Amino acid sequence: MTAAQPKASHHINGQYREDASGRSFESIYPATGEVNARLHSATPAVIEQAVAAAKAAQPAWARLKGVERGRILLRTAQILRERNEEISRIETLDTGKAIQETLVADAASAADALEYFGGLAGAITGEHVDLGGDFVYTRREPLGICAGIGAWNYPVQIAAWKSAPALACGNAFIFKPSEVTPLTALMLAEAFKDAGLPDGLFNVVQGFGDVGAVLASHPDIAKVSLTGSVPTGAKVLAAAAQTIKAVTMELGGKSPILVFDDADIESAIGGAMLGNFYSTGQICSNGTRVFVQRGVHDRFLERLKTRTEAIRLGDPLDPDTHLGPMVSKAQRDKVLGYIETGKSEGARLVTGGGVPEMQGFEKGAWIQPTVFAGVTDEMTIAREEIFGPVMSVLSFDDEDEVIGRANDTQFGLAAGVFTADLTRAHRVIAKLDAGTTWINTYNLTPVEAPFGGVKQSGIGRENSRAAIEHYTRLKSVYVATGPVDSPY
Numbered sequence: 001m002t003a004a005q006p007k008a009s010h011h012i013n014g015q016y017r018e019d020a021s022g023r024s025f026e027s028i029y030p031a032t033g034e035v036n037a038r039l040h041s042a043t044p045a046v047i048e049q050a051v052a053a054a055k056a057a058q059p060a061w062a063r064l065k066g067v068e069r070g071r072i073l074l075r076t077a078q079i080l081r082e083r084n085e086e087i088s089r090i091e092t093l094d095t096g097k098a099i100q101e102t103l104v105a106d107a108a109s110a111a112d113a114l115e116y117f118g119g120l121a122g123a124i125t126g127e128h129v130d131l132g133g134d135f136v137y138t139r140r141e142p143l144g145i146c147a148g149i150g151a152w153n154y155p156v157q158i159a160a161w162k163s164a165p166a167l168a169c170g171n172a173f174i175f176k177p178s179e180v181t182p183l184t185a186l187m188l189a190e191a192f193k194d195a196g197l198p199d200g201l202f203n204v205v206q207g208f209g210d211v212g213a214v215l216a217s218h219p220d221i222a223k224v225s226l227t228g229s230v231p232t233g234a235k236v237l238a239a240a241a242q243t244i245k246a247v248t249m250e251l252g253g254k255s256p257i258l259v260f261d262d263a264d265i266e267s268a269i270g271g272a273m274l275g276n277f278y279s280t281g282q283i284c285s286n287g288t289r290v291f292v293q294r295g296v297h298d299r300f301l302e303r304l305k306t307r308t309e310a311i312r313l314g315d316p317l318d319p320d321t322h323l324g325p326m327v328s329k330a331q332r333d334k335v336l337g338y339i340e341t342g343k344s345e346g347a348r349l350v351t352g353g354g355v356p357e358m359q360g361f362e363k364g365a366w367i368q369p370t371v372f373a374g375v376t377d378e379m380t381i382a383r384e385e386i387f388g389p390v391m392s393v394l395s396f397d398d399e400d401e402v403i404g405r406a407n408d409t410q411f412g413l414a415a416g417v418f419t420a421d422l423t424r425a426h427r428v429i430a431k432l433d434a435g436t437t438w439i440n441t442y443n444l445t446p447v448e449a450p451f452g453g454v455k456q457s458g459i460g461r462e463n464s465r466a467a468i469e470h471y472t473r474l475k476s477v478y479v480a481t482g483p484v485d486s487p488y
């Protein structure tokens, strides 16, 4: 077993909690198949403890001045930065992602969110509306208890992207990580505790989908924010409907990257590679349909193949390794199935497509970064979210054609355009059905920018000032300045 066993499965009311009667499960190091830790899913009693703790703590937290709440979030961010190496190591053990990535993109991104919303906490205000004597003012009030349900690709980042705005706004928070990656949310709970967050305001309950379902339908929980797949999103929405909860849904995608003839080709290739292979392809906003204009198509493919074959797979804990394994063998096998479907439907395999030989890591969930060319719009690999390192390259002739094809999907999470023509860049971006877009880069998600999808990719936005609206409710207060004018 690797040295990653937490003190207990859950973190409730500022304390580690165990309830061994819950279904047991393991965190596995995907590079070797070794067990990182053994945990238990939350029983109904554990979930009720978390809800009770949150309920007891939230009113006093909401009464604090925003800057006082913000100060604690800022301290938490500082602690995460001090513990970055330790958290990154555990994140690598839990997810298999290369330490080169986790050191910069996981706890660091969580700290960014805590700093941003910590700074914003004192600036959450309503407005004043003058009615020529009488007036209305609005109050931005917290919702109460908010729940977060996370996917396995960015465990600590997802926990912080949701809890930082929720806490800044005066809510209490209960987080359920994916059972595949349960570890670092507990480390975030420790950081909150050490930063002085009052007990009960940030709770972690472990478990499977059934635990998420209890949170999504719980009458005392005012809001649920999910990061997950579209089918899970539909279930959580249905569960939330029972008590008319507020929801934020960060769901899957099949996003397009458009590369025009005049683009800086090396940058476009770099963007497409980052947008398909980073985190071994397990990123919701990945640009998995790469449309390349006919004039540069062959040169693009040739350089893409060379650069893809230079990617270093290896020991995830070695800082020189670019890519680790996928999160699990089940997920890897699902992706291999898509690769077989791609071949059988007539796509041309340019590189990758199989399981690499990894000396010393024979039991890991490895997969080669894979590029298909000659992909057409109807192929399964161009329509379904694969969630692995599989890039589909499609060719196109003109702007209107490619916009129509890019939008022909039920998803709408992200999109990117590579071109040297600025007027075209803005014109095309405006016509793409996507919530998060880039011009001449891909997959950068700073906390300052709203993040989220349209169509079946989601509801609501994370990050930026926009997140404040999703963790507060607006009360309007009409104030009369004279006598009531009544006919009765």
Ligand code: NDP
Pocket: 149, 150, 151, 152, 153, 154, 176, 177, 178, 179, 180, 207, 208, 209, 210, 211, 212, 213, 214, 216, 227, 228, 229, 230, 231, 232, 233, 235, 236, 249, 250, 251, 252, 253, 283, 284, 285, 385, 387, 413, 453, 457, 458
């Ligand atoms: P899933 O949809 O399988 O699971 C997401 C979370 O929901 C998990 O914690 C899961 O628990 C839980 N869950 C499952 N069923 C239910 C239910 N009925 N009620 C409540 N909760 C439930 O997603 P993955 O973990 O497989 O993550 C990959 C997906 O997430 C991809 O589709 C990806 O695009 C999307 N994603 C979206 C992002 C975004 O911001 N838009 C970012 C990252 C990923 P359990 O793990 O036990 O099944």
